[in-house]
Amino acid sequence: MSFGQGGPQWGPGGTGGLGGGPGGGPTPDWAALAEASEARARRRKWLMIGGGALATVAVATAVALTVVSANSDDASASNKPASELPATADIPGASDDPGPTFKPTTPPPPPDPKDFISSAKKDKAPLTPEGLFPGKTFTSGENVYKKGATDSTKQCASVTQPALGAILTKNGCTRLIRASYVKGSLAVTIGVAVFDTSAEAAKVKEQVDKGLVNALPGKGVPGFCRTGVCRGTYNAYGRYAYFTTTGYPSGKNVTTSDRKAYAVGDTMARFAFQRINQRGQAQASAAAAGPE
Structure with a gap:
């Protein structure tokens, strides 16, 4: 078998010529390959950053929901209009006892000097x-x-x-x-x-x-x-x-x-x-x- 023209080709679509790769095939476009690799790396990086941000938002939302849920009773009561607030008897520490009462008294009339x-x-x-x-x-x-x-x-x-x-x-x-x-x-x-x-x-x-x-x-x-x-x-x-x-x-x-x-x-x-x-x-x- 001779090493001249007519031998096997390197890869499909290859063209003959001087300065080729091993076996005389065409040389790869290293710059294009590098750019493609960098592009793929950038896409992975942005995907990772975007995913982390979404995860952070999700966690913050979950925490906020938990806080609101934990305080839902007090928050709803404090934002209610006065007509919807609980009666005095329902408020902790409140009492229906108005405290000590005193009967009204009328002072006796002053003595009549003529008496x-x-x-x-x-x-x-x-x-x-x-x-x-x-x-x-x-x-x-x-x-x-x-x-x-x-x-x-x-x-x-x-x-x-x-x-x-x-x-x-x-x-x-x-x-x-x-x-x-x-x-x-x-x-x-x-x-x-x-x-x-x-x-x-x-x-x-x-x-x-x-x-x-x-x-x-x-x-x-x-x-x-x-x-x-x-x-x-x-x-x-x-x-x-x-x-x-x-x-x-x-x-x-x-x-x-x-x-x-x-x-x-x-x-x-x-x-x-x-x-x-x-x-x-x-x-x-x-x-x-x-x-x-």
């Missing part, structure tokens, strides 16, 4: 001329009345005109306190008669229609109402009946048109009422405060 001055059984505060008519003056608006003499007696009729004295005695007067004041040309004596009950004092007010408390001079108040006409007032509050005698130390008569004299007498009558009422208020306040 304390309507009966000797409750009217226990000291009773003296100075306590009833304190100070040296009494001021009403712009008018100042200077206080003069005061006194107190258990013989009520002894310091009144006979008509008034008889009524005081008949109804059980236990004491009569007097205090005199002067303002300008006028003088006035206040008389406060004391009884055991308010009913007795009220009877005096109903029965008296004439008679005056005797004017009390002294300590800056000159004698008055010894002669001439004076004006008197009568009233009662609680167990006290109170009177005023108003006149001129000059002896001038008080007439029904003497507005000045009437104003002085009415002012001092209100003052007597205020002092008696204040006595009741003081005892009512002490009773409301209770024992110290």
Whole structure:
């Protein structure tokens, strides 16, 4: 067998020529083969990276699903509207017991001051001329009345005109306190008669229609109402009946048109009422405060 033309070929489709492979066949295209190999390697690499990423996503998804599943009860409850939330009794730690309750109480009404001055059984505060008519003056608006003499007696009729004295005695007067004041040309004596009950004092007010408390001079108040006409007032509050005698130390008569004299007498009558009422208020306040 010769080594010339006409021998066996290297591979199918081979062509004869110089510089061939063994046996004189054609040389492989090494560059193309290398490129193909690199391409295949790159495809495998990207497939591996893509597969790893998909696996990572799958694992993360599985973990997320597990977390959501584990917390599904709390998450669903926290996102529910208020109308769908469990009732208070269904919430752990909650209780239907509203706690201690207290019955509403109404404080007792304060004592009535008049109750304390309507009966000797409750009217226990000291009773003296100075306590009833304190100070040296009494001021009403712009008018100042200077206080003069005061006194107190258990013989009520002894310091009144006979008509008034008889009524005081008949109804059980236990004491009569007097205090005199002067303002300008006028003088006035206040008389406060004391009884055991308010009913007795009220009877005096109903029965008296004439008679005056005797004017009390002294300590800056000159004698008055010894002669001439004076004006008197009568009233009662609680167990006290109170009177005023108003006149001129000059002896001038008080007439029904003497507005000045009437104003002085009415002012001092209100003052007597205020002092008696204040006595009741003081005892009512002490009773409301209770024992110290």
